[in-house]
Amino acid sequence: MKLIIAIIQPEKLTDVKQALAEANVGKMTVSSVIGCGAQGGYTESYRGAEEEISLIDKVRFEIAVNDEFVKPTLDAIIKSARSGKIGDGKIFVVPLEECIRVRTGENGTVAIG
Amino acid sequence: MKLIIAIIQPEKLTDVKQALAEANVGKMTVSSVIGCGAQGGYTESYRGAEEEISLIDKVRFEIAVNDEFVKPTLDAIIKSARSGKIGDGKIFVVPLEECIRVRTGENGTVAIG
Amino acid sequence: MKLIIAIIQPEKLTDVKQALAEANVGKMTVSSVIGCGAQGGYTESYRGAEEEISLIDKVRFEIAVNDEFVKPTLDAIIKSARSGKIGDGKIFVVPLEECIRVRTGENGTVAIG
Amino acid sequence: MITKRRIISFKDLYKMFFPALLLIGAVTNISAADAPVAFAEQTALDELKVSMAVGIDTVWVLLAAFLVFFMNLGFAMVESGLCRAKNTVNILSKNFIVFAISSISFYIIGWGLMFGNGNSFFGIEGLFFATGADNSPAIGEAYKGDYSAISWTGIPLMAKFFFQLVFAGTAATIVSGAVAERVKFHSFIIFSFILVAFLYPITGHWIWGGGWLQTLGMWDFAGSTVVHSVGGWSALAGVIVLGSRLGKYRSDGSVNPIFGHNMSLVTLGGIVLWFGWFGFNPGSTMAVGDGSAIAHIAVSTNTAAAMAILSSTITSWLIQKKPDLSMIINGALAGLVAITAPCAFVSIGSSAVIGFIAGILVVLAVLFFDKLKLDDPVGALSVHLVNGVFGTLAVGLFAQDKITGAATGSGLFYGGGFKLLINQTIGVLAVGAFTFIAAFAIWHVIKLVFGLKVSREEEIQGLDIGEHGMKAYPDFQGFITK
Amino acid sequence: MITKRRIISFKDLYKMFFPALLLIGAVTNISAADAPVAFAEQTALDELKVSMAVGIDTVWVLLAAFLVFFMNLGFAMVESGLCRAKNTVNILSKNFIVFAISSISFYIIGWGLMFGNGNSFFGIEGLFFATGADNSPAIGEAYKGDYSAISWTGIPLMAKFFFQLVFAGTAATIVSGAVAERVKFHSFIIFSFILVAFLYPITGHWIWGGGWLQTLGMWDFAGSTVVHSVGGWSALAGVIVLGSRLGKYRSDGSVNPIFGHNMSLVTLGGIVLWFGWFGFNPGSTMAVGDGSAIAHIAVSTNTAAAMAILSSTITSWLIQKKPDLSMIINGALAGLVAITAPCAFVSIGSSAVIGFIAGILVVLAVLFFDKLKLDDPVGALSVHLVNGVFGTLAVGLFAQDKITGAATGSGLFYGGGFKLLINQTIGVLAVGAFTFIAAFAIWHVIKLVFGLKVSREEEIQGLDIGEHGMKAYPDFQGFITK
Amino acid sequence: MITKRRIISFKDLYKMFFPALLLIGAVTNISAADAPVAFAEQTALDELKVSMAVGIDTVWVLLAAFLVFFMNLGFAMVESGLCRAKNTVNILSKNFIVFAISSISFYIIGWGLMFGNGNSFFGIEGLFFATGADNSPAIGEAYKGDYSAISWTGIPLMAKFFFQLVFAGTAATIVSGAVAERVKFHSFIIFSFILVAFLYPITGHWIWGGGWLQTLGMWDFAGSTVVHSVGGWSALAGVIVLGSRLGKYRSDGSVNPIFGHNMSLVTLGGIVLWFGWFGFNPGSTMAVGDGSAIAHIAVSTNTAAAMAILSSTITSWLIQKKPDLSMIINGALAGLVAITAPCAFVSIGSSAVIGFIAGILVVLAVLFFDKLKLDDPVGALSVHLVNGVFGTLAVGLFAQDKITGAATGSGLFYGGGFKLLINQTIGVLAVGAFTFIAAFAIWHVIKLVFGLKVSREEEIQGLDIGEHGMKAYPDFQGFITK
């Protein structure tokens, strides 16, 4: 089992969700983050003082999947989140040792979906 | 050492915190997320247009624990977060290679608590 | 490759970002969390009712780095986030199996930076 | 109401005399003094005097009414600000629609029940749609029509109606806050309609419409009882029938604070209400006269509010260890509610004392109602019920006969003995008993027929999604990427 | 405007007579009845009468003007609340600066074009800076100056100017909401200047400035057409030229809801607008007289708003399954816009019917414009255009001759036949055609010269950062650690 | 103040004459023309005239006072909106309670010090609780009482008191914003009490209470100096003694922007203040007369605000590259402050120029104070101090003798030479020196006795938790799951 963490552009949220659904990945946890990378930021100006904002709004996906789902999930995300512009984001894959469904207490691969 | 990630229903936050305390797990990081899974969403309607909201508010726990604490922590969460209804959430366990306490620079198992 | 997760005091955000830049770590994802640990909370009082707030605002860094960058990154964070007071925070290091740049599809160590 | 007829009879004498004169052609006390030759000019002068006064008085009453209307904003902001974000759309909707409901129900029958000529208990003539016979702005003897009880003011019928309408609307908005965050939208609408169509006008008739309390000599200048405590009693009944919000009281019986979501809105609302009160109290003269009464009332009203802010700040500081803004704002409103009945009958000094007491009362009342597990998210009971009662009784304590013209007789502290205080107490008890029992029954019927409380799930998710399918702050609740 | 001159001529007769008399020294109908000896006193009496009236009327008109000015807050809050947080600074800036623009452009030339003596189409005399010859407060025959069309009210020139200015400002703010979340800041400013300097005054001259529609006998008491539909037509042209917001319409053609970010502000704005309307409509008498007209108008205005709230709630409940607060508030405004033209010409009962219809119309119109893919974030078209037109036609249907004094003749439903309805229709069509075409051309020119829509990237990031370099709620958008 | 006595003496002549006449039984200039037989009617006429005027004037002054009171909302919203969410409850609390403090302190002694008969420096008679001898509404010669300096207006004492009270309150609210986000709650309360009880009334006495500046011939119609610069000087002293907010200035000396948390509230507040200014300036006539003065003032006030918005927008656009809404709103207020002194003494054209300059000044001043590391979160110094001074001097430059009746003599640009300008300058310097030094001393004493600034930890966590134990927006700050 793997835990897939993907950082994408906010406006891609629905597309990615869509694409994941088509890849039969229907369960995920999403959060609002700010990120900094190659993408240039912008300047905010207030009452004559300026500030360079380099942390830009992004959306973070956290998806636990069984090994056979890793590839399709990654492909779905890449396909749907890519605009080709700097700032498209990253995907990280972390080993997942255990997964438990709170409702039933089931664990392991059956608990993921 | 393990990093335990738990996604639960917002209204269970205090109960889970309570249960963890009783299990002598007093340190944690919590964040606000939205999640999608088996639980059905709801429809928002605005000025005649409708939208299906499938990403529902959840609370995310991130708890680093030493191995002997994994079981009690999981049990505490399951016990306290379970309502038996769809949407109760998931727990993920990820291997934790290192843990450092910023204040002191201590690391490893001593730094966790 | 490692995924470094750091929880710090909000007011240290700019310092840490600064220090990371100096350590040539320019890419990161940041989020707003609340945490509970040794640091004491405070009491909120409203219309005669009181509540003990033990979950305090923190900032969470998530940084994917290649192995040779782990040490400098940790040092940079510790150095810049430390105030010596309880509540300074924690750093967690998790194994990172894969990293993909959405824009290009590149993966592995090249995709991190 | 007698209150005001007296004010007039002492302050705007001419008003009582000349119209009569103009109609029955008698000789006025003034022109009597002059040579007959001057008579023609004299009457011309009188005519002018009256016609001018009608214009000025109408402008004053309408502008005051606009200010009172504006209090709807104050209530909407205070009440939504003191509740949670997830219930904001619902509270705003209730407060926005409730004045529309009031406008219609008061127009259909409320006005007639309250001011129509009738028996000691309710109006009978000109009952529907304010369309009874009426020769306003004729006043006093000269008035011929179905609404004699309010014929002491020389303004057009529609001006009288509109001014009274905005008062009726206020009573209904009071209830909205107390039952917030759990009441079903349509059930609240139904109750509001009944309140303004029947409950409010009936007790209003007793005190302002020529009913038995007015005859008895119970004085309520601008409505501590007629408006505020009536709203308060109805709210109390609602809170009891409805029960408290989920999680308000911990298993150990202690109170779990449910924080209001927006103190900026609460403060905004508080200042708007204070502003509107300058229409509510001074406007209740419904005549300008020589201006001294309205000026006095403006100052007594403001002084009471100011003192109540100080005393509620101190009380909250002492009890809660830190000054609680929500308590301070409740304090200001408490002072305003308390001075509403006595504002024209007491000295500025007395208004300061009344305000000071009100500010302490409201803080203690909030804690008290929570002890009783009566869950009132916005403090409506502490502000409008407790201080509506206190303000009405305060007349019996602090009144100074004719201080602005009204022959109230003096209160206990000014050598008037217990007479006035007893009348006030009778009024408080009678109105309280009637309104509470009737409201209690109505809430129950509504509960049986339509249901009253939303489901546990809806309460957790919030009434905004449940009742309206939308959020108040979509960009800040959860997050949106549009 | 004739409307009002008639009101005066029937209700404040003396106003038309005495000043003339005072100047030409003739004998008045009243003093004529008296013995010559009484003459001196009589004139003194007349002088007093007039001088008093000037004071009262000026106070009334200025206070009403302040209320109308305050509507700027209402528009700013409703419009920003119905848009997204990321565009809030931009919308607020537009609404805040637009009244400044209007103040200047109306002062420079707008007032002159609208009220200056001229031909049937626009004013010519005293064109610039409201500095034409003028002997206000003299009225009727006695008036000598460049602004005869508005000489029916006996107040100082600056009072007339200020009251008309706040109306002009309203027309411009209407446009702001419809083009929100995508229009370039400076392009909007330019359009607003032109609108208030030329478009608004020209059609205004037709109806209120002695132009051809006024002569024809088209009646618009407080501006359903002059103010609201003119704003609406300009907005419609803007929406068409500008195109819709990114992502408003899904590929499948369905509508993607773009939620307003702050329902508390929307409600606040709605109540403020309702409050301001009590200056807008009753104030348009521009004279107090015996107060009966302004009282009637206050009640008809409020009744229409109340009924519109109920009907829009019901309609929205039926169509959307749950009552949508944004629709209910649009409903209230729809009722107010619809009653603006007829408020002084119809009975309270009729105003209830007009309001009820307006509330239904506005909900259907919102759905309708979305079907046409005309993207109007705040419903400005449905409120101001659709109901501005409806309200103007309603005069032709519900008018009752002289109900508050104005000799409108009766409408279709009151035995007046089609005459009035036809005049109203001509007015609606003429003003609509002229304003829409002119506005359409102007928007196009601005588009070519300065550009109209911000870039896709800026629209995604939000106009606040793009146009102003700042956020409206930095502590809640993303997060800040200062 | 002389200002106003003159206005009256030129515009409402009868007011100065008849009451005297009524009391000393002399023959008026008018009745003199008539046959003695007409005398009786004449006096009756005069009586009526006066009694009517008292009513109208009282209504006008009270309604204007209500508008000025409402400015408290404007200040509360502008100031809290320009600060951070974590300090909102504290700022709202300060602004809400400060008017209560003012009401009490001005009632206890402020009024007496300011308007009581006394020497050139402060009032002595009728010092406490506004309870001195007084036979208002008698005016001029006819007035017998302790408050002669304000006997030029014929309204009841309580109306005079209330109008002056709301002005005093304004001065105190100005300070609140400048010291925001770091001052201890109770220390601020103490300062406010002293300011309104002593500082404000003393300089007020100099200019409006019959003091030496009034005698000298220094003119401040509605309070650019008396109210705004006094508030500004007190704020400046506070800012210096208090020091800047944590992290406002970077180690490299550059300014670290600390964003205001809610631009919607700031805009709301800005419009409310503009609205309230229509009571502040036109209301300061404290009499209606023939309405021409109040109409002129309404337009000059509005024109200055509009021009200031344009010039501040342009300036901010040029300097900051993008138009900064917070600067534009400061601009509007700057224009209003600047026109406060001259509004009744200058032409509409001049008011446009004054406003335009004010809008530029305020933007430059904001940048300037930041250069000096004087940390003023809301721009109170730039708006009220800088433009209060500028507006007062503008009288010396743009005044046109008797333009609305007041014999100010003409300013430098209208052939009056330097005389008036010198008087104005003396006034500015004297009031500035006295207020700044006194305020500086008081702030220091408070600092020593009670402490002034909250701890570093509290400043980081926010004063809402530190001083009040609650958050302003609990559902949006961090997150709540209730």
Ligand SMILES: Nc1ncnc2c1ncn2[C@@H]1O[C@H](COP(=O)(O)OP(=O)(O)O)[C@@H](O)[C@H]1O
């Ligand atoms: N090494 C990293 N660790 C954590 N987050 C990263 C890392 N690299 C990129 N990100 C996230 O991905 C986002 C996009 O990265 P960026 O470098 O701007 O674009 P691109 O990936 O196309 O080069 C960043 O804003 C950040 O949130």
Ligand SMILES: Nc1ncnc2c1ncn2[C@@H]1O[C@H](COP(=O)(O)OP(=O)(O)O)[C@@H](O)[C@H]1O
């Ligand atoms: N595979 C997964 N990856 C990430 N988050 C998940 C996953 N499965 C469930 N979740 C989180 O758990 C929440 C509850 O899951 P859901 O399927 O709705 O209920 P249940 O776990 O009882 O079946 C989801 O909203 C989501 O946030």
Ligand SMILES: Nc1ncnc2c1ncn2[C@@H]1O[C@H](COP(=O)(O)OP(=O)(O)O)[C@@H](O)[C@H]1O
């Ligand atoms: N075991 C843990 N798991 C997850 N988060 C932790 C853990 N320990 C500490 N944290 C995070 O670090 C923050 C600071 O920890 P705390 O114990 O208060 O200070 P210190 O680390 O200096 O002892 C906490 O608020 C919490 O967010």
